[in-house]
Amino acid sequence: xxxxxxxxxxxxxxxSLYYFITAESKFKRLISVNILGSAVFLFLITTAKNTPSxxxxxxxxALVLTGIVVAVSATALAFWLHTYTRGKGKED
Amino acid sequence: xxxxxxxxxxxxxxxxxxxxxxTAISGLFFVTFGFLSGLLWVRLGAPDVAMVExxxxxxxxxxxxxxxxxxxERKSTPVPTGRKLWAGILSVLVFLYILFFTLNIExxxxxxxxxxxxxxxxxxxxxxxxxLLNFRxxxxxxxxxxxTLVGLxxxxxxxxxxxxxxxxxxxxxxxxxxxxLAAFFAIYLTYLGTFSAGGAFQGGSLLAGALIFLTLTGHxxxxxxxxxxxLKVLAMAVFLGFGLAFAIFGDGFLTxxxxxxxxxxxxxxxSIALSTALLLFEAYRGAR
Amino acid sequence: MLIDWIAVPFLFAGxxxxxxxxxxxxxxxxxxxxxxxxxxADMLGFGFITxxxxxxxxxxSEALKLILIWVLIIAYSSLVGYALAHKKRKADNV
Numbered sequence: 001x002x003x004x005x006x007x008x009x010x011x012x013x014x015x016s017l018y019y020f021i022t023a024e025s026k027f028k029r030l031i032s033v034n035i036l037g038s039a040v041f042l043f044l045i046t047t048a049k050n051t052p053s054x055x056x057x058x059x060x061x062a063l064v065l066t067g068i069v070v071a072v073s074a075t076a077l078a079f080w081l082h083t084y085t086r087g088k089g090k091e092d
Numbered sequence: 093x094x095x096x097x098x099x100x101x102x103x104x105x106x107x108x109x110x111x112x113x114x115t116a117i118s119g120l121f122f123v124t125f126g127f128l129s130g131l132l133w134v135r136l137g138a139p140d141v142a143m144v145e146x147x148x149x150x151x152x153x154x155x156x157x158x159x160x161x162x163x164x165e166r167k168s169t170p171v172p173t174g175r176k177l178w179a180g181i182l183s184v185l186v187f188l189y190i191l192f193f194t195l196n197i198e199x200x201x202x203x204x205x206x207x208x209x210x211x212x213x214x215x216x217x218x219x220x221x222x223x224l225l226n227f228r229x230x231x232x233x234x235x236x237x238x239x240t241l242v243g244l245x246x247x248x249x250x251x252x253x254x255x256x257x258x259x260x261x262x263x264x265x266x267x268x269x270x271x272x273l274a275a276f277f278a279i280y281l282t283y284l285g286t287f288s289a290g291g292a293f294q295g296g297s298l299l300a301g302a303l304i305f306l307t308l309t310g311h312x313x314x315x316x317x318x319x320x321x322x323l324k325v326l327a328m329a330v331f332l333g334f335g336l337a338f339a340i341f342g343d344g345f346l347t348x349x350x351x352x353x354x355x356x357x358x359x360x361x362x363s364i365a366l367s368t369a370l371l372l373f374e375a376y377r378g379a380r
Numbered sequence: 381m382l383i384d385w386i387a388v389p390f391l392f393a394g395x396x397x398x399x400x401x402x403x404x405x406x407x408x409x410x411x412x413x414x415x416x417x418x419x420x421a422d423m424l425g426f427g428f429i430t431x432x433x434x435x436x437x438x439x440x441s442e443a444l445k446l447i448l449i450w451v452l453i454i455a456y457s458s459l460v461g462y463a464l465a466h467k468k469r470k471a472d473n474v
Contacts, residue, residue: 003194013186014186014187015107018182022179023171025115028118038129043190049137050200055204056136057204059228062220064138065224068144069144073238073239073371075156080245080249083378266455
């Protein structure tokens with residue numbers, strides 16, 4: 001079962017890397033970075049599942065949990081910095 | 093078979109999301125990709141990660157991405173062909189490398205046996221929570237530090253969005269019913285992390301999602317500045333406080349003694365849930 | 381297991397209704413009729429799936445939790461359906 005997920009993660013990592021480098025707008029770049037992050041998490045969790053007994057290894061799960069929260073915070077900071085530098089947010 | 097269908101769905105949504113020229117289609121397929129990857133984590137035996145991914149990765153990230161939709165429409169610059177060429181070569185090389193690396197990967201036990209053996213000494217009954225808050229507590233401390241930093245910076249920027257609120261009385265009244273339910277479930281989910289799938293980040297992000305839902309339906313949730321800063325640094329303060337207390341009076345920084353492990357983990361988890369809720373909510377709404 | 385033989389047709393019916401709801405979302409022309417397809421067909425499909433899962437649940441507490449999830453999703457999706465229709469009507473009247 002883990003073979004197909006390893007292949008999927010390889011595919012998604014390479015594709016999102018390509019789209020990240022050749023992105024036409026910041027929006028595309030943001031989406032590609034997020035998909036790259038999810039693909040790397042997929043790789044980590046698949047290695048966690050790759051045990052002889054089939055019970056997953058909890059350490060990569062904790063790492064991915066941390067990773068998701070940090071990725072969301074980074075996306076939020078990117079969004080707000082962009083809004084701030086454009087002056088698009090309205091002061092209340 | 094199910095794996096094949098799920099993988100191809102994930103691949104197709106990711107590809108359409110990254111390739112499409114129209115930003116609306118990109119955003120839409122990105123949301124779908126987020127939810128499908130949540131399903132992927134469930135399939136791979138990681139329910140804790142699935143919860144956090146669906147709420148944060150598919151919910152909050154999609155909301156933030158949709159906020160940038162109009163910008164993406166206007167600012168597209170064409171890409172030189174040379175860049176496409178070497179990016180293509182790089183991505184093919186990366187793909188082949190990862191493929192050949194994982195082709196001969198052997199089934200290793202990893203740290204699973206060690207975690208399950210030490211589970212009795214950690215004070216909690218769930219392996220992921222034990223790893224997150226006891227065995228690798230330093231990682232979690234730094235993660236809380238990162239998210240606190242981001243929350244404080246967003247607060248300092250001092251902007252707030254003009255949200256697409258629905259100015260409707262029916263919605264405002266009926267959506268009020270969700271907050272007590274969501275708060276109750278968030279605390280329950282945090283408590284559930286000690287013996288089953290759940291934990292601090294799941295509860296915190298559930299509460300953040302409920303608060304975002306309330307803001308979308310038109311409630312003006314203003315948090316006063318001192319209270320907001322206090323709640324934001326609460327998790328970091330509690331975590332550091334426990335760590336330093338154990339450094340001075342115990343065995344070392346963040347080394348939980350076995351008798352106090354369960355209690356201190358509960359305290360730390362509750363504070364993390366509260367702080368993450370406010371931080372993620374302000375990550376969407378901005379400061380006020 | 382006998383109960384699974386009863387539960388599986390419910391699951392299939394639920395999947396069918398969900399699929400037809402999504403088909404209506406793509407193929408119908410107007411926003412309001414798309415909302416019809418989305419809310420009604422999706423709620424029906426979700427109800428059938430919950431019914432099938434409740435019948436094949438392992439314990440009473442699991443079945444009650446599933447019913448609670450169903451109630452919450454019904455409440456939430458009707459709120460969202462109303463909100464979208466309201467916004468559409470206000471956008472039309474301007």
